[in-house]
Amino acid sequence: xxxxxxxxxxxxxxxxxxxxxxxxxxxxxxxxxxxxxxxxxxxxxxxxxxxxxxxxxxxxxxxxxxxxxxxxxxxxxxxxxxxxxxxxxxxxxxxxxxxxxxxxxxxxxxxxxxxxxxxxxxxxxxxxxxxxxxxxxxxxxxxxxxxxxxxxxxxxxxxxxxxxxxxxxxxxxxxxxxxxxxxxxxxxxxxxxxxxxxxxxxxxxxxxxxxxxxxxxxxxxxxxxxxxxxxxxxxxxxxxxxxxxxxxxxxxxxxxxxxxxxxxxxxxxxxxxxxxxxxxxxxxxxxxxxxxxxxxxxxxxxxxxxxxxxxxxxxxxxxxxxxxxxx
Numbered sequence: 001x002x003x004x005x006x007x008x009x010x011x012x013x014x015x016x017x018x019x020x021x022x023x024x025x026x027x028x029x030x031x032x033x034x035x036x037x038x039x040x041x042x043x044x045x046x047x048x049x050x051x052x053x054x055x056x057x058x059x060x061x062x063x064x065x066x067x068x069x070x071x072x073x074x075x076x077x078x079x080x081x082x083x084x085x086x087x088x089x090x091x092x093x094x095x096x097x098x099x100x101x102x103x104x105x106x107x108x109x110x111x112x113x114x115x116x117x118x119x120x121x122x123x124x125x126x127x128x129x130x131x132x133x134x135x136x137x138x139x140x141x142x143x144x145x146x147x148x149x150x151x152x153x154x155x156x157x158x159x160x161x162x163x164x165x166x167x168x169x170x171x172x173x174x175x176x177x178x179x180x181x182x183x184x185x186x187x188x189x190x191x192x193x194x195x196x197x198x199x200x201x202x203x204x205x206x207x208x209x210x211x212x213x214x215x216x217x218x219x220x221x222x223x224x225x226x227x228x229x230x231x232x233x234x235x236x237x238x239x240x241x242x243x244x245x246x247x248x249x250x251x252x253x254x255x256x257x258x259x260x261x262x263x264x265x266x267x268x269x270x271x272x273x274x275x276x277x278x279x280x281x282x283x284x285x286x287x288x289x290x291x292x293x294x295x296x297x298x299x300x301x302x303x304x305x306x307x308x309x310x311x312x313x314x315x316x317x318x319x320x321x322x323x324x325x326x327x
Contacts, residue, residue: 004095005114006037008088009102010080011057011064012047017295018102018263020053023060024291029284031109038062039092041084043070044077052298073196078210081173086189089180097185098177104233105257107284112228112255113177119184120218121226122176123233124158130202130212131160131167142202143168143212149198150191150216161230162238169219173211174258175233188217231255236272237262243275244268251279263292 007026011019019040027034040057042048045068049057057064069087073079081099088097098113100106113121125131130139146152156169178184192213202208218225231253237260243249262272269292277285 001033001036002095002114003037004093006039006088006092006094006097008081008084008097008099009038009040010084011040011042011049011053011102012044012077012080013049013053014047015102016049016053017299019049020056021291021295022100022102022104022106023057023062025104025106025287027060028287029107033110033114035061039088040064041069041080041087042066043068043080043083044074045071046074047077072193076196076206076209078207079192079196082189082192082210082213085185089178089183089185094180096177097180099173099175100256101174101258103258103260103263104175105259105288106255107257107280108231108253108255110232110255112226112232113175116226117179118224118226119179119182119222120171120176121178121228122171122173122218123228123230124161125170125172125211126162126235126238127160128163128165128167130204130208131165131170133157133165133167136165136167139202139204142200143216145198145200146195146212146216147219149194149200150213150220152216152220154219156219158227162235169225170212170215171218171225172233173214175228175256176214182221184217184221187221188214191217229253229255233258236260236276240272240275243278244271249275249278254279263296266296 009019009022023038026036026038030036038061040062042065048066054064069083070080085097085099088094096114128136130142132139132143157166158169159166192210195209195213202212232255234251234254234257236257239249239251240262263269273285273289276288
């Protein structure tokens with residue numbers, strides 16, 4: 001493991017329990033990378049994490065940077081990752097930088113993020129959303145404007161991870177890595193600022209601006225990209241929906257589980273664990289249950305809500321999971 005490699009995360013008070021869960025999972029299941037350098041950014045002055053969160057992060061050897069780096073886009077919190085990544089590239093003297101969204105759990109070693117010197121490694125988006133193709137041209141004007149601003153001179157296509165549509169190159173910003181010598185993250189911030197000031201938006205609104213700006217910057221600046229294996233940034237939410245609907249789901253070699261809002265409501269958590277038991281081992285499932293339960297309980301104490309997640313299993317009727325997982 002290169003000591004000049006690092007993982008960057010963003011932590012704000014309203015989702016700090018997810019950052020704590022992510023860091024714990026890296027230290028528990030990261031294998032050869034379990035001791036990797038982790039830097040947590042809190043760029044918004046009105047969203048600083050609690051003292052309890054900061055104490056735990058530091059106890060897990062996480063460097064904390066709580067500086068007001070995002071003062072221009074306070075209403076757009078997704079810009080936090082843009083400013084954090086650019087700052088890390090410019091200031092931390094790193095060789096390779098990986099960014100991971102806080103709503104993920106690491107369940108295995110993740111060498112593909114760091115084993116290559118290639119400028120960019122990432123996963124395509126799960127589904128098309130604002131992506132464009134000849135058969136789905138609705139957002140063509142937005143992408144054309146984006147390409148003009150970012151200096152894209154050639155187009156490349158990519159196949160989406162879940163619906164397998166062929167669209168203009170569009171990557172998921174929830175997990176990726178870059179060679180910091182490429183200057184790609186600084187260019188991302190520069191382009192994002194230009195796009196934001198120009199008022200260029202997709203018809204779906206602001207939500208996908210940072211992600212599409214990253215993708216356009218990659219297309220403009222990088223000659224070759226590394227597509228990470230399917231187990232990276234695995235869209236747990238989308239495949240759980242298929243599982244719950246009775247569809248056959250095959251999960252092989254998972255590395256990170258991108259759960260989005262799946263763990264926010266306790267009602268379906270037991271069924272989520274039942275799904276996880278089809279591709280994770282007993283100790284991993286137990287670890288997820290115990291840590292999510294603990295962290296949500298701490299969150300609910302601060303908010304005055306009862307958010308306890310029972311470990312008793314109420315199964316999805318059409319699925320069975322190993323009884324050993326549930327003791």
